[in-house]
Amino acid sequence: MKHLVLLCHPNETGYCASLAHAYVTRLRDEGHPVSFRDLYQEPIEGVLSAREYQATRRGAYTADLARAHEDLLAAEVITFFFPLWWMGFPALLKGWVDRAFSYGFAYEMDGETPLPLLSGRRAATVATMGSAREDYKGDGSLAAMEHLWRRHVFGFCGITLDATLWLGNASLATDEERASHRAEVEELASQWAR
Ligand SMILES: Cc1cc2nc3c(=O)[nH]c(=O)nc-3n(C[C@H](O)[C@H](O)[C@H](O)COP(=O)(O)O)c2cc1C
Numbered sequence: 001m002k003h004l005v006l007l008c009h010p011n012e013t014g015y016c017a018s019l020a021h022a023y024v025t026r027l028r029d030e031g032h033p034v035s036f037r038d039l040y041q042e043p044i045e046g047v048l049s050a051r052e053y054q055a056t057r058r059g060a061y062t063a064d065l066a067r068a069h070e071d072l073l074a075a076e077v078i079t080f081f082f083p084l085w086w087m088g089f090p091a092l093l094k095g096w097v098d099r100a101f102s103y104g105f106a107y108e109m110d111g112e113t114p115l116p117l118l119s120g121r122r123a124a125t126v127a128t129m130g131s132a133r134e135d136y137k138g139d140g141s142l143a144a145m146e147h148l149w150r151r152h153v154f155g156f157c158g159i160t161l162d163a164t165l166w167l168g169n170a171s172l173a174t175d176e177e178r179a180s181h182r183a184e185v186e187e188l189a190s191q192w193a194r
Pocket of ligand 1 (some may be wrong): 011014015016038082084085086087088127128129130131132170171
């Protein structure tokens with residue numbers, strides 16, 4: 001399967017990045033073609049500007065946005081690696097979604113009815129978090145985020161969100177926890193071959 005892997009963390013050699021690289025390595029070892037983009041290292045606008053908002057309504061896209069569209073069109077599976085920031089995507093990744101899941105490219109509207117344009121694609125999210133997974137699982141936070149992303153972000157564009165990994169205690173993870181996170185990530189990579 002053709003994979004697009006997006007990393008969004010300001011530390012290009014930190015923990016989140018190391019997990020993304022382990023995932024990409026496993027995918028490639030298993031024969032999948034992978035495009036890897038580290039958003040903080042890309043020459044990419046982080047915000048859907050007023051000018052761009054108008055332009056995309058006319059189907060006019062800047063070069064960096066057109067490239068993001070090419071990445072999405074080429075991909076059968078899209079995986080996001082990011083730290084959970086204020087219970088959501090870091091702003092740069094949210095901005096990428098705002099921009100790349102563009103009107104006229106990722107969805108259209110028939111009156112009030114959305115028409116998804118990226119159907120058939122699959123997605124996964126891998127979030128590192130400072131909190132313990134059990135804490136957010138117990139209070140319903142993980143289920144809430146999964147529901148919103150599955151139904152109203154990816155699903156809105158026709159993309160099936162197949163997997164969400166929540167890697168807790170990431171700031172102070174012990175060696176054992178790190179090994180466990182890495183195993184989860186590599187298992188996710190292996191699952192696409194099945
Ligand atoms: C701006 C900001 C917001 C954060 N918000 C959350 C949060 O809502 N929940 C959480 O569990 N951790 C939160 N964290 C902690 C990060 O998710 C955690 O530090 C990261 O996933 C671990 O990797 P790092 O230390 O390499 O950044 C936040 C960190 C920052 C800098």
